Amino acid sequence: MGISHPFPAQVARGEIDAIALDRTGERIAMGSKRFGQLVVWEWRSETFALKQQGHDHEATCVAWSPDGRVLASGSSDRKVKLWADGSGFCFATMDDHAAPVTALAVAKNVVFSASLDGTVRAYDLQRYRNFRTFRTPPPRSSHSDAATRSLLAGSSSTPGAALRSLAVDADAEVVCAGSDEPFEIYVWSVRSGKILDALANHAGPVCCLALDPTDGGSLASGSWDKTVRLWNVFRNEHVEKLEHPAEVLAIAWRRDGGQLVAACLDGALHVWEPKDARLLAVVDATRDLERSDRFLSKRPRREKPHFTSVAFSVDGATVLAGGNSRFVCVYAVAQKVLVAKFRVSNARDAGAVDGASSDDDDAPLGDLDEVKHWRDAAGAGNRRAAADDDDDDADALPGAKRSRRAGAALARAVTSVAAVAFAPTGNAFVAATPGALLFFARDDAATFAPFDVDETVTTASCLEALERGDDARATAMALQLGDAETLNAVVAGVRLANVDVVVRGVPPARAPRLLEVLAARLDDSPHFEFFASWIRSLLHVHADALRDEAPALRAAHKAMLLHHRALLALVDDNDFALSFLDAEEAPTVDQDEAGES
Numbered sequence: 001m002g003i004s005h006p007f008p009a010q011v012a013r014g015e016i017d018a019i020a021l022d023r024t025g026e027r028i029a030m031g032s033k034r035f036g037q038l039v040v041w042e043w044r045s046e047t048f049a050l051k052q053q054g055h056d057h058e059a060t061c062v063a064w065s066p067d068g069r070v071l072a073s074g075s076s077d078r079k080v081k082l083w084a085d086g087s088g089f090c091f092a093t094m095d096d097h098a099a100p101v102t103a104l105a106v107a108k109n110v111v112f113s114a115s116l117d118g119t120v121r122a123y124d125l126q127r128y129r130n131f132r133t134f135r136t137p138p139p140r141s142s143h144s145d146a147a148t149r150s151l152l153a154g155s156s157s158t159p160g161a162a163l164r165s166l167a168v169d170a171d172a173e174v175v176c177a178g179s180d181e182p183f184e185i186y187v188w189s190v191r192s193g194k195i196l197d198a199l200a201n202h203a204g205p206v207c208c209l210a211l212d213p214t215d216g217g218s219l220a221s222g223s224w225d226k227t228v229r230l231w232n233v234f235r236n237e238h239v240e241k242l243e244h245p246a247e248v249l250a251i252a253w254r255r256d257g258g259q260l261v262a263a264c265l266d267g268a269l270h271v272w273e274p275k276d277a278r279l280l281a282v283v284d285a286t287r288d289l290e291r292s293d294r295f296l297s298k299r300p301r302r303e304k305p306h307f308t309s310v311a312f313s314v315d316g317a318t319v320l321a322g323g324n325s326r327f328v329c330v331y332a333v334a335q336k337v338l339v340a341k342f343r344v345s346n347a348r349d350a351g352a353v354d355g356a357s358s359d360d361d362d363a364p365l366g367d368l369d370e371v372k373h374w375r376d377a378a379g380a381g382n383r384r385a386a387a388d389d390d391d392d393d394a395d396a397l398p399g400a401k402r403s404r405r406a407g408a409a410l411a412r413a414v415t416s417v418a419a420v421a422f423a424p425t426g427n428a429f430v431a432a433t434p435g436a437l438l439f440f441a442r443d444d445a446a447t448f449a450p451f452d453v454d455e456t457v458t459t460a461s462c463l464e465a466l467e468r469g470d471d472a473r474a475t476a477m478a479l480q481l482g483d484a485e486t487l488n489a490v491v492a493g494v495r496l497a498n499v500d501v502v503v504r505g506v507p508p509a510r511a512p513r514l515l516e517v518l519a520a521r522l523d524d525s526p527h528f529e530f531f532a533s534w535i536r537s538l539l540h541v542h543a544d545a546l547r548d549e550a551p552a553l554r555a556a557h558k559a560m561l562l563h564h565r566a567l568l569a570l571v572d573d574n575d576f577a578l579s580f581l582d583a584e585e586a587p588t589v590d591q592d593e594a595g596e597s
Helices: 145-152 367-380 383-387 459-467 471-481 484-493 496-504 508-524 528-541 550-596
Strands: 018-021 027-032 037-042 047-053 059-064 070-075 080-084 090-094 101-107 110-115 119-124 130-135 163-168 174-179 184-189 195-200 206-211 218-223 227-232 237-243 248-253 260-264 268-273 278-284 307-312 318-323 327-332 337-343 419-422 428-432 437-441
Touching: 059 419, 059 428, 070 101, 070 110, 080 110, 110 163, 119 163, 119 174, 163 218, 174 206, 174 218, 184 206, 206 248, 218 248, 227 248, 260 307, 260 318, 268 318, 307 419, 318 419, 459 471, 459 484, 471 484, 471 496, 471 508, 484 508, 496 528, 508 528, 508 550, 528 550
Parallel strands: 059 101, 101 163, 163 206, 248 307
Antiparallel strands: 018 027, 027 037, 037 047, 059 070, 070 080, 080 090, 101 110, 110 119, 119 130, 163 174, 174 184, 184 195, 206 218, 218 227, 227 237, 248 260, 260 268, 268 278, 307 318, 318 327, 327 337, 419 428, 428 437
């Protein structure tokens, strides 16, 4: 039996590490480990049924859209990718930057990205295009009349200051970016694209920025000079300085603007009340980030464990943090305790396994190395002169984490979390690691409150009450039981005419849980009117109980938006079809009248 080779086809970018055929033999699935690529190829038609690819290099930053449907990620490969929350697929890639992307922010329908190439780019989420570019001023040594005029005209070709951090107000009117050198914060107008101001008071690289969610003019900036500074952007006013015992690496505001958390290089989290500049709590997370493996714990580390990214939960009760460790930690702010810990990798740290010590030249550079590099250069009075000691780093961009020997970074597996972010719905969060973007979601099916039920409340008794027509009792028992499958079955079996009566009998404490279930069912159910009636009645009866339940309300709003857009498209199609039919019938009537006359 001969084997024919009808045609050559290049369907993957790199080497193919895995391949599989479907049952019909018409589609071929291939995966490339080197480029993180997944391809489904229809060989008969020579077309792609699916083509997905992650970042070529480690992801450096993430940001959610306000509605929680889109996640944006930036990477050292200079690309910005957009991911769908429902499917987890990447549906758009922007590669306009000329250097690694360091920070992202999303406001309204615009994605903003900052890069080491000295630019901030704004992308439209409707057309996925770069509609505006904000450029930093060129270095002071290159300032000239021609350079200044070209910068104001938006056509400057001189590289600007490398950008490390980014913040955008909720209305997408002002964008702020912190630079690596000089140590300034640049403020642009989104509408005009012109630079409005440069805030200069830090004595080190501005590595993190955050705008107060309740007051778009209040800006917090963190720097390697061991301070967090508060600014009034619109007045160009320095309001307050919050001093820390170590270099500040990440900051985040609480949703109501009442608290500010800062992560430092010494492994501690500092929680502040910005209004009074009062330190509320200090959480030492060093032990939480240490290696749990006894073998690895005996090996020396290059730097002390610390967090490089922090985020408040939607309700403001907890803080999510990730850094140079294999763990993502969740802390209760009021109690200053660790409440959850998630492992992002089971791989052993390559440096520890190989016996790498603090003077290992082949180990990848971390945050401590960068800070030390900056300290030494600042002490000598010339930061750039410090980089000339190593010829291999002569062409490296400021802030880029490069290995001292070419290829060593790819050969070593570095376990870390570059960025973390809570979803606006509060039910999930994402962690960016060198190998992948990891999505964590709450498992509502595992929720069970044994002290709220007795032996008579079972799945069988709930279904029996539903069959007898006692919808209110069946719903109350299902909420007490806490079983997701039982609650879904009971909610779907309630008569539409009894929805208002059932909702009035729901305890206010159970209303958020019921709203979450209804939002999940509305998201994937064709019975829009039924579940929309449930949600409308629940919001009307339990408005006070649901007022502060942002995660449940956002989930319901997200589900309603999906159906609204689908119905809007259907209505438009029907409207156009009726207009077309009406236009086709009109000449026929005129012709009949003309024939009769």
